[in-house]
Amino acid sequence: MSRPRGFVEADVLERAMQYFWTNGYEATSMSALTGHLGLHPGSLYRTFTDKHTLFLRALEHYRDTHTRQLAPTLLAGGPVLPRIRKVLIDYLDAAADESVPRGCIAVNTVGERLPRDEAAGRIVQEILALVEDGFRQGLEAAARHGEIPADTDVATEATMLMTLLQGLQVVVKAERDPRRLTRMIDAALTRLAEPVRHVDA
Amino acid sequence: MSRPRGFVEADVLERAMQYFWTNGYEATSMSALTGHLGLHPGSLYRTFTDKHTLFLRALEHYRDTHTRQLAPTLLAGGPVLPRIRKVLIDYLDAAADESVPRGCIAVNTVGERLPRDEAAGRIVQEILALVEDGFRQGLEAAARHGEIPADTDVATEATMLMTLLQGLQVVVKAERDPRRLTRMIDAALTRLAEPVRHVDA
DNA sequence: CCAGAATGTGAATGCGCGTTCTCAATGCGT
DNA sequence: ACGCATTGAGAACGCGCATTCACATTCTGG
Numbered sequence: 279m280s281r282p283r284g285f286v287e288a289d290v291l292e293r294a295m296q297y298f299w300t301n302g303y304e305a306t307s308m309s310a311l312t313g314h315l316g317l318h319p320g321s322l323y324r325t326f327t328d329k330h331t332l333f334l335r336a337l338e339h340y341r342d343t344h345t346r347q348l349a350p351t352l353l354a355g356g357p358v359l360p361r362i363r364k365v366l367i368d369y370l371d372a373a374a375d376e377s378v379p380r381g382c383i384a385v386n387t388v389g390e391r392l393p394r395d396e397a398a399g400r401i402v403q404e405i406l407a408l409v410e411d412g413f414r415q416g417l418e419a420a421a422r423h424g425e426i427p428a429d430t431d432v433a434t435e436a437t438m439l440m441t442l443l444q445g446l447q448v449v450v451k452a453e454r455d456p457r458r459l460t461r462m463i464d465a466a467l468t469r470l471a472e473p474v475r476h477v478d479a
Numbered sequence: 480m481s482r483p484r485g486f487v488e489a490d491v492l493e494r495a496m497q498y499f500w501t502n503g504y505e506a507t508s509m510s511a512l513t514g515h516l517g518l519h520p521g522s523l524y525r526t527f528t529d530k531h532t533l534f535l536r537a538l539e540h541y542r543d544t545h546t547r548q549l550a551p552t553l554l555a556g557g558p559v560l561p562r563i564r565k566v567l568i569d570y571l572d573a574a575a576d577e578s579v580p581r582g583c584i585a586v587n588t589v590g591e592r593l594p595r596d597e598a599a600g601r602i603v604q605e606i607l608a609l610v611e612d613g614f615r616q617g618l619e620a621a622a623r624h625g626e627i628p629a630d631t632d633v634a635t636e637a638t639m640l641m642t643l644l645q646g647l648q649v650v651v652k653a654e655r656d657p658r659r660l661t662r663m664i665d666a667a668l669t670r671l672a673e674p675v676r677h678v679d680a
Numbered sequence: 681c682c683a684g685a686a687t688g689t690g691a692a693t694g695c696g697c698g699t700t701c702t703c704a705a706t707g708c709g710t
Numbered sequence: 711a712c713g714c715a716t717t718g719a720g721a722a723c724g725c726g727c728a729t730t731c732a733c734a735t736t737c738t739g740g
Binding site for chain 1: 502503505506579580581582586587588589590591593594595600603604607632635636638639641642643644645646647648649650652653654655659660662663666667670
């Protein structure tokens with residue numbers, strides 16, 4: 279062995295993720311990053327190879343710390359629909375409360391790096407799959423507990439919620455009054471809870 | 480007067496828009512752009528001031544040539560819901576047919592430039608408002624013609640369709656099999672057409 | 681306590697970017 | 711036919727970027 283590190287890799291990854299999240303990939307310069315991280319170029323490059331590799335690892339860090347939480351959160355017990363609502367509403371509140379709405383690093387990455395950056399594309403794909411699967415598990419539980427009709431096509435509805443969430447993260451960044459979207463979220467979830475019936479002819 | 484231009488400004492704007500659409504803002508170098516446009520730096524800068532101004536004008540060009548078509552398209556006569564479906568499906572087919580799905584330049588801009596680029600943010604806001612308003616007009620017509628229940632909250636449903644469309648353009652860029660999403664689109668539109676009734680207790 | 685491997689430090693490097701400059705070519709107004 | 715403002719052309723510039731280097735420092739294993 280030899281001299282030990284003066285930093286914790288996971289901490290650096292967390293801070294790098296936050297910075298990329300706020301500023302995007304191209305607009306993030308390595309000098310700005312070293313300043314924000316409190317690391318010198320030498321340490322950074324010896325640990326993370328280069329800028330792009332660091333970015334990918336930051337994206338994976340997001341997947342592991344943020345996205346993986348979704349399913350456990352929804353299945354934590356009690357009614358699921360209010361939890362789904364909370365997930366969606368929290369994004370709006372975050373965008374409305376912060377002076378600078380920064381959306382979601384995965385969605386931002388899709389806009390900035392895809393389809394050119396295939397490695398990033400694979401990670402984003404995993405993130406979207408985790409979101410969709412989290413919603414699917416939540417809806418399955420909701421169907422079991424009678425929150426939504428038992429014959430609901432949960433796979434399709436999970437796809438819809440996932441897509442709607444991504445759309446929300448796009449719209450929120452450009453929307454003057456994010457809370458305006460609350461009404462839409464409630465409409466979507468209300469319809470999920472109410473069985474659809476054809477009018478009797 | 481004096482020597483006339485060897486190019487048409489609108490044509491250059493169209494080509495610039497296509498290039499930004501495919502490659503994004505930062506990853507588009509001015510030298511690559513001059514090559515693609517067949518213009519020399521001098522002409523480009525004399526006509527469009529600088530890269531950022533050219534980008535903003537390309538975005539406005541998208542708004543005027545693409546987004547403004549939505550409402551007229553939906554209101555062209557005949558059933559509206561199939562037209563809305565076609566708009567959504569066309570995005571999936573475009574992503575599936577092209578070897579390189581490039582999404583939508585507005586959504587890409589949100590991911591890459593917002594909230595930092597306020598001028599771009601304003602244009603994107605206009606684009607989203609045009610989409611939402613186009614859907615609203617379409618749903619109003621659909622309600623008049625009995626395609627959807629007369630008491631439908633068209634404003635809220637328009638917001639939902641707009642948000643869903645933005646989500647679609649995100650997901651499509653990362654999705655291996657875009658046509659998988661067709662089922663979800665059909666579910667969303669089917670529910671729009673069918674009146675929601677509480678089950679009689 | 682010493683050898684040595686990895687670290688912190690920050691200056692240095694090369695390259696590509698956005699932008700500007702110079703200059704010859706062009707065609708409309710008179 | 712001619713003047714001249716504007717264009718086409720492409721070399722040149724300065725700057726900031728990602729990355730690397732050299733070197734002193736630090737701590738662990740034996």
